[in-house]
Amino acid sequence: MTAADIGLTAPAGDLPAKPRWILAGLLTGPALYILIMAIVPAFLMVQLSLAHREVGGLWSPGFELTQYRQLATPLFARIMGFSLLLALTGAAICVSLAFPAAYFITRMRRRAQVSWLVFLLGSLSLSEVLIVFAFQVLLSTSGTLAGALSAVGLLAPGASLYPNFPAVLTCLVYLLLPYVILFFYPALSQLDPEVEQAAATMGASRVSTFIGVVLPMMRGQILTGVLLVVIFTFGAYLTPLVLGRPPQWTIAIHINNAAMGAGNLPLAAAYAVAVVAFMAALLAVTRLLSRRREAEA
């Protein structure tokens, strides 16, 4: 992702020539901070993944592929495969709910729109700890949902609705929906109403306008939305830990276990490097796909 993608390019204008010392004064502090807190840790993680593991949770600098060899196992492939399956299922649900929701919200009056934005931002910011806890309360044996389901005979009395795959998936969708809706919001609010009006005057119904005109225009956005869900899902730790069983543990839990539990920081780093490489590859594919589609359109 470049600066242009998140809207950080400067507007063109003829401002006076920049005095170097002013820029140096402005940017030295931030540059040092970013260097120390972002670039150094990133390099450190790569170095760590190649380091030599010592007994007792220690490591010494080195250049060996021991950790990466551990990645070439069926176990790691299975974890990554499951994480991707969870992420793509979640993405399909999130995007197909969030896209129409964002579309409707952008067409509301200001007051309704602002209320929805406050609601979405508020729920987006809620701690994953809190949401997982709320789902635990909601799905637990003594909770309402289980009670209601067993009252109508859909669930054995005393049975719990978690831990299992649907619980993990539902909670992830819950966590991600506000993000994805707000991600679609700018692009959909920029959409020219005249395009839709033109389609309508040519006799297209609102639904067919939406499917035939709006959706194809937003292909790139939709693909990026999917990518967002994938990134978030790969990073999610608490949801699969609390609402899932070990087969539903995503890569994040294994990274955390290796680092904090087993004291194998080099292995955790190798996992993390592999995840980042995988994300970068997905980003490249997404870019390529959306560009090709735009060229076709």
Place this chain on the structure above:
Amino acid sequence: MSVNPGAILRRGFLALLALFLAAPLIVVASVSFNATRRMSFPPTAFSLRWYGEFFGDHAWMASLERSLTIAGLAALTAVLVALPITYAIWRYQAKAAAFLAGIGGALFLIPGVVAALMLSAFWGVTGHVGRLENVVLSHAIVLLGIPLSLLMVGFRTIDQAQVEAAYTMGARDSDAFRMVVRPAMTPYILCAFVFVFVLSINEYLIAYMVAGFTVQTLPIKIFANMRQGYEPTMCVAAVIFMVLGFSAFALMSKVADLPRLMGRTRPLED
């Protein structure tokens, strides 16, 4: 009010969506007012007992205070780092500043657990472990993308013509800053601060991996309690998060144009 089937479908869809998003919050909030220790929903009898217990408990209060301190300092750091970067982009179109902003944006896209691991390894190597400032600096860097993009939206709203008029009238940079830039940017700075504050106070994984054993923030304490079983005071803590978050964004919608802040540039009628 239209009564065509499309509108009914649309409203039904949005209502169900709102219900889905609100349901867990409603459950937790109402359980927090329950008089019994057992977790039961719907609540049997109304009571403020657990609120009294929460606010009278030193450990909960200490966690709350710690979380508020971390969030305040992290938000301040992130805004103070983002402000010169976005100003340099807007005022001088500095490539170096755009590059720094690019890194800030990219960090926001790293999976949470990877960022947490990177930063915990970093603090481990420095030997400066288990401190509050570790969490502050780590939160500020990971959330830097937020003030960067919100402040950039703010700078774009400033009328370039107005700035140039100020210069033609002989204003120096400091005058232009005081007369045009500062008043225009104040709401955006406030929003960026609030946004980072709210996300920092809610963040679990980075805080835990960076200093979790010694610096127990509110989310870390809730999670630690969760592992030991249910306790009604946890619901009170959860309600505090909700109240904080929703009122922060409600406040934001009062001081700034929220649709614009979230990326709408097309004018929106009232």
